[in-house]
Amino acid sequence: MVQNKFENSMREQLEARKLPTPQNGWHELQGRLDKHDTQKKYKKWLMYVGIAASVVGVALVSFFMFKSNTTHHIVTDVQSVENPKVEQMPTTSKMKVEELNTVENIKGNRSLVVTETKPKEHIEVANPAQNKIAKDKKVLQNTTAENLEANGIASGNTIVSEASFQESEQITDAYLEDLLEEANQDLQIQQQGIKRAKQTVNAEVLLEGVENDIEHSFREKVFDVVKKGFGKVKTAVVERNK
């Protein structure tokens, strides 16, 4: 109790004590506070400048991104438009040339056929008697084995040629058209095969495609960042005005 009393009285005496402060004490403290405030303001200013710079930077980056995107698109469009022209032109020309060739060939064949058939027709039309004779010859050739053995190859050839001539007699325009169509289809198939063989994977085009896909999402990100920055600036300005 005595100890408590003494300590209490000591406490009371010490707490009641007031020591004189130095005269320039407040001015020193004020100087420190002013310095702190200016540093704080400078930091705030730096923060605002940083935010503004980041917003401008983002805007510039997005602007350049959009610009590059549009140029890319134009380039890709040009490629997509030009490439077929560049690539298709020779193919079409080739096709045309080939078609023409085939047509010419066919025509040639036709003409050949015609030239081949025409004499037959001429023969048939002109000489029915000779046809009969030929038939008779066939019979004779069939009957005479020796003659067949001796002239087998020649007679066989003549028979085949005669059969082909007979078949060629049945060639009509429709048949020719069918042939042409078939030839066209074969050519197309061949060209497709050649195209597939020639088709090389263009890395740049692939990359551009992928980048376009990515750029879409990146654009959204840029928009988000700009929105955030704008929101920050807005709140900062509102707080400052408060």
Place this chain on the structure above:
Amino acid sequence: MKPLLKVIQLHKNQEYLIKKALKNSRDAQQALYTMFAPKMLSHCRYYINDMHHAEEVMHNGFFKVFTQLQSFQHQGSFEGWVRKIMTREAISYLRQKKQMVFTETEHALSEESPVLADSQLSVEIIQNAIDGLPEGYKTVFVMYAIEGYKHHEIASELQISVGTSKSQLFKARQLLQQQLEELNATHYGTK
């Protein structure tokens, strides 16, 4: 009624000054400084023997008070909050100067603490007696006996164990008793 009205008036005035100081009004800050600085200098002087260093610590404390005024919750008294800041500032100063050393060997406390004689001594004599204590003893004694901290609070503030705090207080009281007895003897001798 008049003193109560004065207290209310003072409290209202203090609240107003705190609000103004929060808005960075230098006048309000100066008013608060002039209101509390003498007390706080005395408070810092408990811990720090040198008056200039005590002033330096007080200024650092006030700088923190004004820069961190927004963290004052208005739950306790403003003076108590300022005192706490000053105490922490003084402790950190002593730590920086490495003046505060605690003997970690826990003293076997006897049941009876040393009894300090109930004598009417002047504040200067008391302060001198406290100044004569080693830093570790002095800090714990001031925190416990004058500022009213509990041992666990002292332990957490000074980052020591509760036992060390108790032993430091015991030794501080022993030493103070000796010093005051000597002072009493000289005091009475001179009279």
